[in-house]
Amino acid sequence: MSTDFDIIVVGSGVTGGWAAKELTQKGFKVLMIERGRAIEHGVDYITETSAPWDLPFRGVGDPELYARDYPIQRENRHFTEWTQNHFVKDSENPYTTDDGKPFNWFRSYQLGGRSLVWGRQSYRWSDTDFAANKADGAGADWPIRYADLARWYDHVEDFIGVSGQRENLPQLPDGRFQPPMALNVVERHAKAAIERRFPERRLTVGRVANLTEEKEGRSRCQYRSICARGCSYGAYFSTQSSTLPAAQATGNLTVWTDTRVESVDHDPGTRRAAGVSTLNMKTRERKRVTARTIFLNAGSFNSVHILLRSRSEAFPNGLANGSGVLGRYIMDHATALAGVGLVDGFEDRTTYGNRPTGIVIPRFKNLDNRGGPFLRGYSYQGGAVQSTYNRAKREAGIGADFKARMRKPGGWRMVLVAFAESLPRAENRLSLHASRQDAFGAPLLNIAMTHGENERKLLADAAQEARAMLEAVGARVVVSMDTPNPPGSAIHEMGGARMGRDPETSVLNGWCQAHEVANLFVTDGAAMASSACQNPSLTYMALTARASDYAATRLRDGAL
Amino acid sequence: MNRRTLVFGMGAAASAGGLWACVRRGDRAALSSEQQELLARVSDLTIPASDTPGAMETQTPEFVALALAHGVGGHEPALVDRLAGELEQAGGGRFTRLDAAAQASALQKLDEAAFAQNAATGEAWRAIKSLIATGYYTSEAGASRELQYELVPGRFDPDVPLTADARAFSSDWTSVDFG
Incomplete structure (x- = not known):
């Protein structure tokens, strides 16, 4: 069956950039979809060289503006008058929480996502971490161990550049x-x-x-x-400085910005993902686009949100959610x-x-x-x-x-x-709000975590x-x-579509591939089955590179 | 005066940019002339001109007014009148009517009381002093002449002797956040 693209990558942050780079370099035609605006490397870093005295509030920012538009984002210590343009307006991007359970969700909806503002701390996990769920039983066993990921950590570090002491x-x-x-x-x-x-x-x-x-x-x-x-x-390392130029150099990358993915479309006949439904945030045009394989890299909670919204007769509780685990076991540090x-x-x-x-x-x-x-x-x-x-x-x-x-x-x-370390507990979960919707008619994401x-x-x-x-x-x-x-304050929110050995208790297998939808991959933090206590982004990148390699092989073999 | 009157009173400025333009022009009309004088005097007394400009040359009182109008640090314009009260208590008379020496003495006395352990007074002064410090050390002269400002250090030297004439870096962002 002919499709518009070989692969659709949803999101352009730390992992979306990696999926796009790996898959375009392997020769696939990739569409990367970003919900936020385009930001061009260098040119659009408009406050990069501003001095405090150049800014109306000297870098401290305007509390009236922040109270109105950024009541959550302002709690982030990286949020300043210099960086406020790299964070979402909470007023335009609502979510809900359970009473008495505040959650600080720090977000950047823009090309490059949070790769532009991340803390850049880059640590490998060890088998102390991958074996923990099995050892103490507080979580489902990871289907992978350090040996599965070691060469992908090498691959990622070689490309992004990490300084550190052995x-x-x-x-x-x-x-x-x-x-x-x-x-x-x-x-x-x-x-x-x-x-x-x-x-x-x-x-x-x-x-x-x-x-x-x-x-x-x-x-x-x-x-x-x-x-x-x-x-x-x-x-x-950011998407703009690193993975995006590499992907663009292949000639295989198409980027749509200002485009939100509303759902992943499921074909019950083939039991595969057919493509995604999109909404252009500027023109309000809705459009379907097809591909052989879908990579969700929208950021842990937004990838889960998309799957929860992707309801059909075959999957009334969200795509790839036969287990009922989708949305559960979220973590932070x-x-x-x-x-x-x-x-x-x-x-x-x-x-x-x-x-x-x-x-x-x-x-x-x-x-x-x-x-x-x-x-x-x-x-x-x-x-x-x-x-x-x-x-x-x-x-x-x-x-x-x-x-x-x-x-x-x-x-x-x-x-x-x-x-x-934050333990994975079922009651810490994402769900669709029963009645509240955003400006475009989509149910709001509810975050319940303590x-x-x-x-x-x-x-x-x-x-x-x-x-x-x-x-x-x-x-x-x-x-x-x-x-x-x-919760949320560490900006390490993860889980919600955890990987595992058993389709009854997990959403993804060890390749970040949905148990129930073979051509659907989720390779951002949503895949995490435990949180360790290290900063997680390097592991997300290694998981993405590994999943990309696996998907590429399966696509070439005609198995996807 | 409540915060809203101050904002609107400061000019035709509904937007922060417009307000700032007013403030840059030195238009502090929304504060009474006595309130303006009070802010100017305490700013000048705290950071006077020396071999570098002080609070007055750097429009620090204007920044304090803007910061109060917008609630920087959770502070409110009502603090100006509360500071007047604290100063009156410390100086034994209405601050703006005192001569320069008596003003300096009143502020000195208030400052010592306000930063003593378990201070019973000086809440308004502590707040306004913090805004004076922010305003002055983020102004061009305060940041780059009184202190040093280096946007692109280019290297990291982890251990440097501190000489007698050393100046701190206003561009040490970690210190600005946590120092």
């Missing part, structure tokens, strides 16, 4: 790194002190998708640390400011340049998943920060002496933020251990918290 830790496998960024003077001190006191722990510089060496037309990092404005140097300590003794030291990453202390507890007071584990991200003019808001003083004092950098503080008892135990332990480590550093602890931030 550490030889089984729980956080080393990758194919560019040279690491340096720890600052206080972090070096902290590393020595923590590792002396706790020999089984490690402090290392954040592994980050910012280049320390030039790469294929992309410049190395300029140490500005203003990545989320967009980087015309192409020094961090539970985060808390586990410790902040003031570090004396470095008043005569400073740094030059802005390093776009912090430090990491990888998971060190329960590595064999035998449990104990809690299941799974946590890790820390943070760093040592030297204060500057903000302390003028906290300190007494006025006049010439005060001004002279504020001219110099101030004291150092060491910050540790805990990232705790952090559970295990996450609280993890964060309590993390706060206690953070204090112990800060004390080992010689810091005076001034803040230590263990109450989880609202």
Whole structure:
């Protein structure tokens, strides 16, 4: 049967870009559909070089505007007057939550998606993570293990460029790194002190998708640390800097922006996906487009939302949802400011340049998943920060002496933020709202999620251990918290179409392929069956590259 | 005065851009002249001109007015009158009627009380001082002459001796967020 395209990729963010690159490079005609506006690399990074005094609200932003249009997005620390144009207006993109269960859903509907604003932290998972569900039973067993993904991690890191330090830790496998960024003077001190006191722990510089060496037309990092404005140097991985130009170079890519996918169309005769129904957000034109295979890369919750909306006689509860699992077992990470300590003794030291990453202390507890007071584990991200003019808001003083004092950098503080694994629980779920619809008649997505008892135990332990480590550093602890931030705050929302071995309890198989619809793949975070405690994007990319290779082989063999 | 009157009073400006244009022109008409004077005096006393421009040359009082009108930091225009009350209590008289030396002394006294442990007064001053700091150190002169501003450092040096004449970087974004 002839189709409009070989493959449709829904979404253009971190994983959509990867699917498009891999599949076009294998010779397939690919249509990439993006619901938001086009953003051209460099040209459209309109605030990239703006100084604070160029902006009406000096970078702080207009609270009246934010209250009206961005009440959720403004809670994201990457959301500023420089970056507000890279986030959705909540006022135009509503979703619902259950009473008493707030969820911060941070979104970027634009070409490149959240790849333009992501935190760029890039970590492999290990078999501590892939084996956890089976080991402790809190989740369905992953159908894959590290060995299945290792070469795809290699493949992704080689292409995107990840700087990092090799550490030889089984729980956080080393990758194919560019040279690491340096720890600052206080972090070096902290590393020595923590590792002396706790020999089984490690402090290392954040592994980050910012280049320390030039790469294929992309410049190395300029140490500005203003990545989320967009980087015309192409020094961090984004769709625009990396996968999109590679896909376009094949001549096999078509991109539709300002086009929302309303549903995946299912052909009950063939039991296959026939294509997608689209809505042009500018012209309001509705159109169907066909392909041999569909890749959903709309972002975890939006990929699930599309499947839930794709209802038919064959699949009354959403496409590929014979199991009833679709929408369930969503996760994030539970985060808390586990410790902040003031570090004396470095008043005569400073740094030059802005390093776009912090430090990491990888998971060190329960590595064999035998449990104990809690299941799974946590890790820390943070760093040592030297204060500057903000302390003028906290300190007494006025006049010439005060001004002279504020001219110099101030004291150092060491910050540790805990990232705790979020267990997959069935009651944490996405569903279609029973009555509320958006402006185009589509049922709103309802997000119902809370952090559970295990996450609280993890964060309590993390706060206690953070204090112990800060004390080992010689810091005076001034803040230590263990109450989880609202779900969504880590911006690692995932799950909802989990992969698994059993079609009765999972939506996808180990290739991110729907059990019930052979030519449908979901290769973003929706596929995740557990959350580990690492930042997940690198794993999403590796899963996408692996699924693309599998789909390509099956298409060539005529099996799809 | 409530926040809405201040916004509308500041000019024909319904939009932030229009309002800002008014503020840049120094049009602070929506504040009474006494309120304007108060903001100007406390800004000037906090960050005076030295070998670099101070709060007045950088239109910091105008930024404070804009920030209050829009609720930056959750603060409201009513804080100006509350600050007048705090200053009157500290200085023993209506602030704008005091001579320069007495004004400096009143603000000094309020500032010390406001930043003491378990401070019982000075809530309005702490809020307005924070806006003065933001306004001044994000102005062109405050950010790039009083402090240093480097958009493209090009490298990262992790350990540099701090010399006696060193100036902090207003472009150290991590510190601006967390410092």
